[in-house]
Amino acid sequence: MLEQYIGATVMFIMAIGIACGMVFMTSVLGPKRHFAEKMEPFECGEKQIVSPHQRFSVKFYLVAVLFVLFDIEAVFFFPWAILFKKLGMFGFVEMLFFIIILGVGLCYVWIKGGLDWE
Amino acid sequence: MELLIFYPLAGFCVLMGLGVIISSSPINSALSLIAMMMGLAGVFVLQQAHFLAILQIIVYAGAIMVLFMFVIMLLNLKSAEEDTWSIRPQNTYVSVLTGFLALGALYKIACVISQAKLDSPAAVPDDFGTVVRVGTTLFTDFVLPFEVASILLLAAMVGAVVLAKNKID
Amino acid sequence: MEHIPAPAIDFISLAPALILSVFGMLVLLMDLFAGKNKNLLVFASLVGLVLAGVSAFAPKALPVVSFGGSYVVDHLSVFFTLIFVFSSALTILLSIEYNPRNGIRAGEYYALILFCTVGMILLASATDLIMIFLGIEVVSICLYVLAGIKRGDVKSNEAALKYFLLGAFATGFLVYGMTLLYGATGTTKLAGIAEVIHSGQTNSDTLLLLGTVLLIIGFGFKVASVPFHMWAPDVYEGAPSPVTAFMAVGPKAAALVAFYRVFATAIPEIGTTWDTLLMVVAVATMVIGNFGAIVQTNIKRLLAYSSISHVGYLLIAIIARNSLGGSAIAYYMMAYAFMIFGTFGIVILLGEKNSENLEIKNYAGLGVKQPAIALCMTVFMLSLGGMPPFAGFIAKFYIFGAAIKEGYVVLVVIAVLNSVVSLYYYLKIVVLMYMKDSERELELSMGPITLAVVAIAVFGTIEMGLFPDPILQLTQ
Amino acid sequence: MDGFVPLNHYLLLSATLFVIGVLGVLLRRNVIVVFMSIEIMLNAVNISLIAFDHYLNNSDGQVFSFMVMCVAAAEVSVGLAIIISMFRNKPTVNLDEFNILKW
Amino acid sequence: MFGYGWLVLISPLLGFLSLSCFGKRIPRSIAGYVACATVGLSFFISLILLVHLSVLEPENRVGGVQAMYTWIDSGQFQLDFAILIDPLSVFMFLIVTGVGFFIHVYSLGYMEHDPEFKRFFAYLNLFIFSMCVLVSAADFFFLIVGWALVGLASYLLIGFWRDKPSAVLAARKAFVMNVIGDVGMLIAAFMILETFGSLSYQKVFESAPGMFLANDINVILITLFLLVGAFAKSAQLPLHTWLPDAMEGPTPVSALIHAATMVTAGVYLVARCHTLFELAPFTMYVIATVGIITATFAGTIAMVQTDIKRVIAYSTMSQLGYMFLAVGLGMFSFGMFHLMTHAFFKALLFLGAGSVIHSMNDEQDIRKMGGLAKAMPITYITFLIGSLALAGFPLTSGFFSKEAIIMASYHSAMGNIAFWALAIFTAGMTAFYSFRLFFTVFQGDSRTPDAHPHESPITMTGPLMILAFFALTAGVLGHWVDGFLSPVFGGHAEHYEDGFLETIAVLVGFGGILTAGLLYMVPSDRVAQLREVLAPIHDILFHKYYVDEIYDFLIVKPVKAISVFLEDMGEKKGVDFAVDQVGVQVREVSKYVSIWQSGRIRDYALNMVAGMALVLIFVAFL
Numbered sequence A: 001m002l003e004q005y006i007g008a009t010v011m012f013i014m015a016i017g018i019a020c021g022m023v024f025m026t027s028v029l030g031p032k033r034h035f036a037e038k039m040e041p042f043e044c045g046e047k048q049i050v051s052p053h054q055r056f057s058v059k060f061y062l063v064a065v066l067f068v069l070f071d072i073e074a075v076f077f078f079p080w081a082i083l084f085k086k087l088g089m090f091g092f093v094e095m096l097f098f099i100i101i102l103g104v105g106l107c108y109v110w111i112k113g114g115l116d117w118e
Numbered sequence B: 001m002e003l004l005i006f007y008p009l010a011g012f013c014v015l016m017g018l019g020v021i022i023s024s025s026p027i028n029s030a031l032s033l034i035a036m037m038m039g040l041a042g043v044f045v046l047q048q049a050h051f052l053a054i055l056q057i058i059v060y061a062g063a064i065m066v067l068f069m070f071v072i073m074l075l076n077l078k079s080a081e082e083d084t085w086s087i088r089p090q091n092t093y094v095s096v097l098t099g100f101l102a103l104g105a106l107y108k109i110a111c112v113i114s115q116a117k118l119d120s121p122a123a124v125p126d127d128f129g130t131v132v133r134v135g136t137t138l139f140t141d142f143v144l145p146f147e148v149a150s151i152l153l154l155a156a157m158v159g160a161v162v163l164a165k166n167k168i169d
Numbered sequence C: 001m002e003h004i005p006a007p008a009i010d011f012i013s014l015a016p017a018l019i020l021s022v023f024g025m026l027v028l029l030m031d032l033f034a035g036k037n038k039n040l041l042v043f044a045s046l047v048g049l050v051l052a053g054v055s056a057f058a059p060k061a062l063p064v065v066s067f068g069g070s071y072v073v074d075h076l077s078v079f080f081t082l083i084f085v086f087s088s089a090l091t092i093l094l095s096i097e098y099n100p101r102n103g104i105r106a107g108e109y110y111a112l113i114l115f116c117t118v119g120m121i122l123l124a125s126a127t128d129l130i131m132i133f134l135g136i137e138v139v140s141i142c143l144y145v146l147a148g149i150k151r152g153d154v155k156s157n158e159a160a161l162k163y164f165l166l167g168a169f170a171t172g173f174l175v176y177g178m179t180l181l182y183g184a185t186g187t188t189k190l191a192g193i194a195e196v197i198h199s200g201q202t203n204s205d206t207l208l209l210l211g212t213v214l215l216i217i218g219f220g221f222k223v224a225s226v227p228f229h230m231w232a233p234d235v236y237e238g239a240p241s242p243v244t245a246f247m248a249v250g251p252k253a254a255a256l257v258a259f260y261r262v263f264a265t266a267i268p269e270i271g272t273t274w275d276t277l278l279m280v281v282a283v284a285t286m287v288i289g290n291f292g293a294i295v296q297t298n299i300k301r302l303l304a305y306s307s308i309s310h311v312g313y314l315l316i317a318i319i320a321r322n323s324l325g326g327s328a329i330a331y332y333m334m335a336y337a338f339m340i341f342g343t344f345g346i347v348i349l350l351g352e353k354n355s356e357n358l359e360i361k362n363y364a365g366l367g368v369k370q371p372a373i374a375l376c377m378t379v380f381m382l383s384l385g386g387m388p389p390f391a392g393f394i395a396k397f398y399i400f401g402a403a404i405k406e407g408y409v410v411l412v413v414i415a416v417l418n419s420v421v422s423l424y425y426y427l428k429i430v431v432l433m434y435m436k437d438s439e440r441e442l443e444l445s446m447g448p449i450t451l452a453v454v455a456i457a458v459f460g461t462i463e464m465g466l467f468p469d470p471i472l473q474l475t476q
Numbered sequence D: 001m002d003g004f005v006p007l008n009h010y011l012l013l014s015a016t017l018f019v020i021g022v023l024g025v026l027l028r029r030n031v032i033v034v035f036m037s038i039e040i041m042l043n044a045v046n047i048s049l050i051a052f053d054h055y056l057n058n059s060d061g062q063v064f065s066f067m068v069m070c071v072a073a074a075e076v077s078v079g080l081a082i083i084i085s086m087f088r089n090k091p092t093v094n095l096d097e098f099n100i101l102k103w
Numbered sequence E: 001m002f003g004y005g006w007l008v009l010i011s012p013l014l015g016f017l018s019l020s021c022f023g024k025r026i027p028r029s030i031a032g033y034v035a036c037a038t039v040g041l042s043f044f045i046s047l048i049l050l051v052h053l054s055v056l057e058p059e060n061r062v063g064g065v066q067a068m069y070t071w072i073d074s075g076q077f078q079l080d081f082a083i084l085i086d087p088l089s090v091f092m093f094l095i096v097t098g099v100g101f102f103i104h105v106y107s108l109g110y111m112e113h114d115p116e117f118k119r120f121f122a123y124l125n126l127f128i129f130s131m132c133v134l135v136s137a138a139d140f141f142f143l144i145v146g147w148a149l150v151g152l153a154s155y156l157l158i159g160f161w162r163d164k165p166s167a168v169l170a171a172r173k174a175f176v177m178n179v180i181g182d183v184g185m186l187i188a189a190f191m192i193l194e195t196f197g198s199l200s201y202q203k204v205f206e207s208a209p210g211m212f213l214a215n216d217i218n219v220i221l222i223t224l225f226l227l228v229g230a231f232a233k234s235a236q237l238p239l240h241t242w243l244p245d246a247m248e249g250p251t252p253v254s255a256l257i258h259a260a261t262m263v264t265a266g267v268y269l270v271a272r273c274h275t276l277f278e279l280a281p282f283t284m285y286v287i288a289t290v291g292i293i294t295a296t297f298a299g300t301i302a303m304v305q306t307d308i309k310r311v312i313a314y315s316t317m318s319q320l321g322y323m324f325l326a327v328g329l330g331m332f333s334f335g336m337f338h339l340m341t342h343a344f345f346k347a348l349l350f351l352g353a354g355s356v357i358h359s360m361n362d363e364q365d366i367r368k369m370g371g372l373a374k375a376m377p378i379t380y381i382t383f384l385i386g387s388l389a390l391a392g393f394p395l396t397s398g399f400f401s402k403e404a405i406i407m408a409s410y411h412s413a414m415g416n417i418a419f420w421a422l423a424i425f426t427a428g429m430t431a432f433y434s435f436r437l438f439f440t441v442f443q444g445d446s447r448t449p450d451a452h453p454h455e456s457p458i459t460m461t462g463p464l465m466i467l468a469f470f471a472l473t474a475g476v477l478g479h480w481v482d483g484f485l486s487p488v489f490g491g492h493a494e495h496y497e498d499g500f501l502e503t504i505a506v507l508v509g510f511g512g513i514l515t516a517g518l519l520y521m522v523p524s525d526r527v528a529q530l531r532e533v534l535a536p537i538h539d540i541l542f543h544k545y546y547v548d549e550i551y552d553f554l555i556v557k558p559v560k561a562i563s564v565f566l567e568d569m570g571e572k573k574g575v576d577f578a579v580d581q582v583g584v585q586v587r588e589v590s591k592y593v594s595i596w597q598s599g600r601i602r603d604y605a606l607n608m609v610a611g612m613a614l615v616l617i618f619v620a621f622l
Helices: A002-029 A059-112 B002-022 B026-046 B050-074 B092-114 B131-140 B143-164 C015-034 C039-055 C075-101 C108-124 C129-147 C154-185 C190-199 C205-223 C231-238 C241-266 C271-294 C299-320 C323-350 C371-385 C391-405 C409-435 C448-466 C469-475 D007-027 D031-056 D060-089 E003-021 E028-055 E087-110 E117-136 E140-158 E165-196 E201-211 E217-233 E242-248 E251-260 E262-272 E274-278 E281-304 E308-328 E332-359 E377-391 E397-411 E417-442 E458-489 E499-521 E526-533 E535-542 E544-595 E601-620
Strands: C064-066 C071-073 E064-074 E077-085
Touching (some): A059 B050, A059 B143, A059 C015, B002 D031, B050 B131, B050 D031, B050 D060, B092 C205, B131 B143, B143 D060, C015 C039, C039 C075, C039 C108, C071 C075, C075 C241, C075 C469, C129 C241, C129 D060, C154 C231, C154 D007, C190 C241, C205 C241, C205 C271, C205 E601, C231 C241, C231 C299, C271 C299, C271 C409, C271 E544, C299 C391, C299 C409, C323 C391, C323 C469, C371 C391, C371 C448, C391 C409, C391 C448, D007 D031, D007 E601, D031 D060, E003 E064, E028 E087, E077 E087, E077 E117, E087 E251, E087 E262, E117 E140, E117 E262, E140 E262, E165 E217, E201 E274, E217 E262, E217 E274, E242 E251, E242 E308, E251 E262, E251 E332, E262 E274, E262 E332, E274 E281, E281 E417, E308 E397, E308 E417, E332 E377, E332 E458, E377 E397, E377 E458, E377 E499, E397 E458, E417 E499
Antiparallel strands (some): C064 C071, E064 E077
16 A cells, blocks of 8 residues: 555655755855855845834735635645546536636735735 | 554654644744644555545645745744743633643543544555545535635635735725 | 436525625625725625525425535524524624724625625534534634724724634634544434434444533534633624624524534434533523623623623523424524614714724713613613513523423523523613713714614514514424 | 554544644744644644544545645634734734733 | 404503603693593494494303414413403493593593693503503403503502692502502412413313312412402402592592592402302302491491592492492392492592582582582582482482392392391491582582682583483493393393382482481581580591501501611611622622633633633543
């Protein structure tokens, strides 16, 4: 039973190997010049010592939330994708309602400006 | 043989769970939560609920924890300056009493469950946890929950945008 | 590729929920283009509600079972659908004047109320654990957002946070209880559970018992019964008034009908285990609700505590567990809807541009300045206290009747004593209105629509007190 | 596979995780960590759901668990939205500082 | 089919509501006419009901219950808003609304310059409404509701002149006595509900004969408690002291309430529940004896009273004694017939007294009156007719009804020589005191030189004349009343013909009138001589047998002593302290409950978990 997971585990190990490898290689091979700016922790291009309140921007959060919600929606598609042949018309209508409802959600968010970055 | 896998996995999950509530910096607790969820995915696999194991990784570890990390970054929460553990003096009695009561109750329940005659489960047909079987039940028996779930997601979407959008026209 | 059979779906019985969700989405989209004036949204949502209310009577031969036993529409659920549609319509009417005055400009407010009503309607006729769980979650999510919709106000924010955190916490227990129930009996259908218990081959009785206890904890929170009531006063005070009124009626009724369905249809057989427990909870709820209300100075907190004590009376009907109990809860909630919306209509009327004047002492001297409104408030207060000519008396009468039929006489005596104590703080307001004179002049914002709501409520309270029969027939 | 890991082991695991979640909610002062412990509780529920499903050999439990995940996601999104809108007014995440509404 | 019957109740109710709620906006004059119009409308509808009933054959006139809808229906106990339209209730409707209408017209004039004109008419309408509720109730529940409302209305009307302390005292006394009656009625209602399981007349009266044999202890107890209510309301012996004090109220009030309608409620109650009373011959005997004793007792006191209204009040008590005698002997329709005739001539006498007082600018003491015949001809003639009817002068209405009762007191099954003797003796006394009053007020010369009596305006004398006409001719209706009411009482009350007794009754009547004429017609000192001779008797009678003093001594003083004792010992330290403490403790507990709400989320979560732990322990170790 577990053999089926061999493929998944191999792929998993390969991914971790490459990631660690890259980090290891850069630290080993890369030139090491230590000066002030470089030592600072990287914060997506934002300056560090700034009062939290001012630089608080919500677009990060909005993107993340929409990612979560539409991810769930995508997950609903997996079983449907496999079974929709067997479910026939009923399955199709069922999923149609699902998509319509979440479609409304999408246009709402889109027009409301939740998606645009600035 | 499976017990050999079950015990370390369970131990790992419990450890990671404790890590969530013990570690002082929220980032550490978030990371240990992700680890715990991975562990749980393993437990689901052990139960041959493969579809749900994958779901656990995609939905929980993948999406929800990402959201948590975003928010932690957003709110720029450094390691908690206050002491993580704090029981306010006023209700020390209440908490101690509750602790004892809870322990007593849990002990009784635990020993009842342990010698309950829940014998080991019968061998489960190999298509038990697969996507096909779960999908069929989902789309035939539980059509209404499926549709209501979409309403729920829509409501959550609207709510999130209403509350979080910074400039409301 | 054999064809998977589609389950039997009867769309007519599903009509109210379908109509309301369509209108909810419509309102959502219209809000994008509505811009400043929200009247169009209000109109659309009211039309939606009326259509849903009418379509509730569409199914001819009740009860209609569909979705493989997980969705049953019977007299009880039709009546509760009416209560939900009625209460959300009144909430929208109340908020027409309240929202602009208190800085709530979100158009999604109406969409969320409609979605919440959809959740409640589904909950009213859900007879499957998953369906009940999802119904409760839809209702709760909408309410978390509605409670915190006044973004500028710190109180509304704090209310939303408290309601959310404790709500999520309680949902954990609710789901754990449902899981144990599923584990012990092997099925999530309430009818199935009842049948398995009846035939006695549950997997293990301890799991069943533990599951019931956790369910009591989960439902206890949603209904705000005592050990889990702590959130109610703060959230009722923090949330905007129309939302508070909505919260006190709609979702509470939905949680109660779910509570009733699970406890009276799924697990009545093991009633002897959980009824003593529920009795202790009911008595504690009544006592703490009443005693908490006595020293309150804020009208909304007072109404919050009073609604907690009313839950105590309603729990008696659940303990009675007979069919009379079901219709008693239905009748009580309809009467309660009239009373609460009327009272909150007046609370809103008293609010001025800058401050909402929620302190009770603002009601002093109302009898002189506004005799009509003072009279309406007196009617509501007396009816909430359970005085004879009004709806409150008949509602309590039927609940106590149901309980006595099952022999819970001591419980009823305690309930009656409690309603006497409750009269004290209800009449304290009446005394303030008529006996004391007001020290500072406050000009009321006489919104015509809010006045209309108060008028409907007064008519309802008196009508249900004097002519209980037509509405009672509906609940049987 | 001879799945002879008995059911009550899974139940015990789920119960301990549940208790850890409850302790997290009670003891921690940081809103986010409290929120995470609630997630732990929901995960604990999922474990016992799957365990019962395996024991009873039908897939209702798995659909239920799927729905629980869906609800958890919705709750997270709304919850964090509330936390952010609250953070705007008062830049703190310490739970004990939210006590305007009392008595 | 009698749907419109509800209008009889609703129109006075609307009158009361409109006058009391919108009193400020309605000008004085219109208020009066509104009140009279509502009562007039009720009277008109009662007439229609009468015609409608008499068209039907006798057997389906009974039991016309008009149920509006069921109010409370839980298990076996069912209660619905309903009125009972049958000959007895329509008969009472006619009396209440008829006499009520005349008195409303009369008080237009009488209360002309009273500042609180509107409030008076509002209360009058309230009284008519409550009397209609009492009379038309289809079950004991609404009977008691009417009973209490009537008590309330009489309290409000007696104490109408709020600034007069004696009026307020009298009103309180009347109310306390009425409440005692109400308590009796309530106990009876509880017992009825217990034994018959329902309160509605129909069920109770159909199942009663089957369930009990004569003189069964429950029926006796039920009927005795009902009697307590009847005697309190109709001022019979033990509970009669409130009626003479009730004269403090305005005269139209005395006429309407304390002559025509309210006091007759007791007789109506016994007539309505005749099936129950027939099952308890012992109670019937009690009714008869108490009735005749009260009649004699009141007659003796009336002979020596000096206040014009008190004389008439005692005569009312005495005539009520006759009605109870008739009803006690089983002659229900005779009782009702005497009730009707009495309503007419007693209202006439009261209104006449009112117009006398009105013209003598509120003087009520007859010793200061005299020689008003010439000044007030209409009042004089109508008062004469009234006195003749009261005395039972042949061919007047009083004669027919009282004579039938006197005959029955001897010949009927339970009648005996003692009843008859007392009845005849009281008839004589009645004749004597009614004409003593008549002669001292109207004949002889005026004893107050400066008084200049003037005839009352038409609005007052009009009703006097109409009532006088009825007082004269009502006697003819005897057979019609007996026939009309027979379906309700199941059978006719036989009318005994006995020439010999009849002549004795007439002779006794004449004798009374003659002695009164001798003593009071011709001004002489005979009256003074007689008074010395009979001084001891006179004092006893004058002081009303010292009943008030006895009550005072037996009941009021000891109660005061105990209360003084309790005051300082029990009250201060015991009860007051306890009550205050309850209040204080309740506030403490509730303060604690609200403080418990600390506002911190983690405390709430902790409480939740504590609650859970308790619940788990409760279940785990259960």
